[in-house]
Amino acid sequence: VSRRILVVDDEPDIRLVARLALERLGGFEVVEAADADGAVAAVDARPPDAVLLDVMMPSDDGPATLRRLRALPDGNDLDVVFLTAKVQAAEVARLEALGVRGVLAKPFDPMTLATELRTLLGWEERT
Amino acid sequence: VRAPVIPEDDVERVRALQALALLDSAPEERFDRITRTAARLLGVPIALVNLVDDRRQWTKSAVGSEPGTEADRRVSFCAHVVGDAAPVVVPETTTDERFHDNPMVVEDPHLRAYGGVPVRGPSGHVLGSLCVADVAPRRFGARELGILADLAGWVEAEFDRTMLARLSWQEQQVRERVEAITTAVGEGIVVFDREGVVLTANPAAEALARPGGVVGRHVQDMLADADGAREAIEALLAHGELDRPIRWELDVPGDRRALEATVSSLPTERAHVAVVRDVSARRALERMKDEFVATVSHELRTPLTSIKGTLALVLGGITGEVADETQDLLTVAHGNTDRLIRLVNDVLEIERLSSGRVELVPEATDALTLVGAAVDAVLGMAADAGVGIETEVTPEPLDVDPDRVVQILTNLLGNAVRFSAAGSCVRLEVDGDDAEVRFRVIDEGRGIPSELHERIFDRFAQADASDRRDRAGTGLGLPIARGLAERHGGRLVVRSRPGEGATFEVGLPRRAPVAASGGAP
Numbered sequence: 001v002s003r004r005i006l007v008v009d010d011e012p013d014i015r016l017v018a019r020l021a022l023e024r025l026g027g028f029e030v031v032e033a034a035d036a037d038g039a040v041a042a043v044d045a046r047p048p049d050a051v052l053l054d055v056m057m058p059s060d061d062g063p064a065t066l067r068r069l070r071a072l073p074d075g076n077d078l079d080v081v082f083l084t085a086k087v088q089a090a091e092v093a094r095l096e097a098l099g100v101r102g103v104l105a106k107p108f109d110p111m112t113l114a115t116e117l118r119t120l121l122g123w124e125e126r127t
Numbered sequence: 128v129r130a131p132v133i134p135e136d137d138v139e140r141v142r143a144l145q146a147l148a149l150l151d152s153a154p155e156e157r158f159d160r161i162t163r164t165a166a167r168l169l170g171v172p173i174a175l176v177n178l179v180d181d182r183r184q185w186t187k188s189a190v191g192s193e194p195g196t197e198a199d200r201r202v203s204f205c206a207h208v209v210g211d212a213a214p215v216v217v218p219e220t221t222t223d224e225r226f227h228d229n230p231m232v233v234e235d236p237h238l239r240a241y242g243g244v245p246v247r248g249p250s251g252h253v254l255g256s257l258c259v260a261d262v263a264p265r266r267f268g269a270r271e272l273g274i275l276a277d278l279a280g281w282v283e284a285e286f287d288r289t290m291l292a293r294l295s296w297q298e299q300q301v302r303e304r305v306e307a308i309t310t311a312v313g314e315g316i317v318v319f320d321r322e323g324v325v326l327t328a329n330p331a332a333e334a335l336a337r338p339g340g341v342v343g344r345h346v347q348d349m350l351a352d353a354d355g356a357r358e359a360i361e362a363l364l365a366h367g368e369l370d371r372p373i374r375w376e377l378d379v380p381g382d383r384r385a386l387e388a389t390v391s392s393l394p395t396e397r398a399h400v401a402v403v404r405d406v407s408a409r410r411a412l413e414r415m416k417d418e419f420v421a422t423v424s425h426e427l428r429t430p431l432t433s434i435k436g437t438l439a440l441v442l443g444g445i446t447g448e449v450a451d452e453t454q455d456l457l458t459v460a461h462g463n464t465d466r467l468i469r470l471v472n473d474v475l476e477i478e479r480l481s482s483g484r485v486e487l488v489p490e491a492t493d494a495l496t497l498v499g500a501a502v503d504a505v506l507g508m509a510a511d512a513g514v515g516i517e518t519e520v521t522p523e524p525l526d527v528d529p530d531r532v533v534q535i536l537t538n539l540l541g542n543a544v545r546f547s548a549a550g551s552c553v554r555l556e557v558d559g560d561d562a563e564v565r566f567r568v569i570d571e572g573r574g575i576p577s578e579l580h581e582r583i584f585d586r587f588a589q590a591d592a593s594d595r596r597d598r599a600g601t602g603l604g605l606p607i608a609r610g611l612a613e614r615h616g617g618r619l620v621v622r623s624r625p626g627e628g629a630t631f632e633v634g635l636p637r638r639a640p641v642a643a644s645g646g647a648p
């Protein structure tokens with residue numbers, strides 16, 4: 001059974017690129033959400049193995065969405081990786097301090113996204 | 128006629144006379160009563176106060192003549208008093224070689240006797256003469272000259288009064304002018320004494336300060352809630368006199384204002400003057416610009432992320448085999464997307480540097496580590512260009528922001544590779560002393576003419592704009608590298624001669640300055 005990853009980003013184009021990269025190159029199953037409400041609903045319906053969460057989103061941004069996900073039952077056990085265009089050391093440190101597994105820079109390279117995600121989450125390479 | 132002597136300091140003397148503004152003025156009783164007294168005491172028909180300028184004698188007050196009368200200086204009796212700076216006595220004009228053919232002797236009023244004493248102005252120059260004359264010959268003895276000298280003193284006292292009145296009028300003019308100027312300017316002008324008590328303030332300063340007035344209050348009270356103001360003012364008051372103006376930037380959080388003040392000392396008054404400007408509007412504009420740049424770069428980056436990702440997936444064969452030509456074209460698109468992303472990142476970075484918002488995260492590291500990371504980052508492009516990279520590094524511990532220093536070195540190495548011919552080599556050397564560690568990136572390229580040594584650190588400047596090999600550069604690498612070096616309290620310089628390659632040297636203090644971000648300088 002392949003792992004399920006929830007991709008949360010307000011940009012459908014970026015969700016498409018991430019989906020293709022994760023499905024085709026990583027062999028993951030991908031669920032998409034366009035905002036915090038969608039993410040909460042998706043996690044509520046069936047918690048994924050990991051969440052790839054965009055930081056800059058209208059209304060609830062990445063950290064606010066994270067707080068809402070953590071408030072869900074079993075939300076504390078969710079493995080979350082942030083995706084951010086702000087890669088300044090101070091900003092990355094601020095995001096890491098929120099209790100996530102890692103922070104990935106945007107624009108990401110879709111050819112290596114699955115591998116980078118695996119490394120951050122400590123998942124074994126699929127054979 | 129023997130012409131009167133012209134004193135050596137005649138120019139200054141005439142200037143002193145003109146400063147009194149008595150020439151060509153209306154008759155005044157205060158002088159007329161002196162000439163009347165002279166005529167009465169000496170029993171003469173003529174008594175005059177004559178002023179002598181550069182070309183004429185002019186009569187200020189007269190008994191037996193008309194005030195306002197002029198005579199040529201060359202035939203003026205009183206000009207001799209001025210020329211000699213001493214009394215002149217002529218008992219009989221018709222036999223005196225100086226005056227026997229003088230028009231005033233041979234014609235009306237046919238003067239036969241003359242006695243004049245100098246009258247001096249406040250500056251000490253002889254401005255004219257108090258004189259008496261008669262139409263019959265007569266002697267003026269010691270008694271008469273004594274009376275004239277006393278009355279001359281009276282004339283001089285009147286001159287002094289004239290001068291004082293003029294000075295006080297001029298001072299009033301200056302004061303009114305200064306007042307009008309300080310009222311007109313938009314900047315607040317506050318004068319405060321060495322204890323910090325405000326002596327004067329213009330309306331703009333009153334408007335800038337809170338209600339309750341400014342004069343008589345302590346500058347400290349007025350700026351009580353401005354960030355950093357207390358320390359700055361204490362330092363100033365402790366310092367006494369300033370040898371050059373200092374600039375304060377004060378943020379007043381209470382009413383969200385930003386003030387900029389230039390403080391100078393007024394040495395003659397044992398006081399300081401502060402010129403205060405409200406820069407809130409400018410700050411707001413800067414903030415808007417910052418937000419604009421951040422928003423634009425985010426808005427640009429989002430579609431770029433999609434384009435780059437899409438191209439990478441297609442190029443990576445996710446959607447199936449790609450024909451060679453299509454592959455080539457998509458590679459061009461992909462490479463240019465990278466370039467656009469770099470440009471957006473660099474513009475954002477240079478904007479952060481110029482607005483002082485780059486925060487350093489210094490940590491203990493070593494030159495070896497930094498050089499290793501920088502070389503790794505450019506190995507790929509160096510191999511593509513057929514350029515070798517050599518390093519000569521000794522372990523040099525230093526406290527810097529490692530990401531930022533690697534960024535500097537990567538920029539310099541990338542530049543060096545791009546300007547190197549295939550088969551040549553780029554060297555990276557490191558050495559250090561107690562104070563700093565120096566990184567040198569040395570290439571064997573065609574060098575940079577000296578007139579461009581500073582210009583290449585300008586934004587979007589390139590030594591040769593037509594250089595086709597520099598397509599990968601954004602034109603911001605060097606200004607960013609220099610900005611980051613300076614943020615560390617260091618420097619970045621270039622040494623190069625055309626045809627002999629270039630050496631870029633970064634000098635970084637062993638310790639980056641702590642908490643160097645933002646705030647008052």
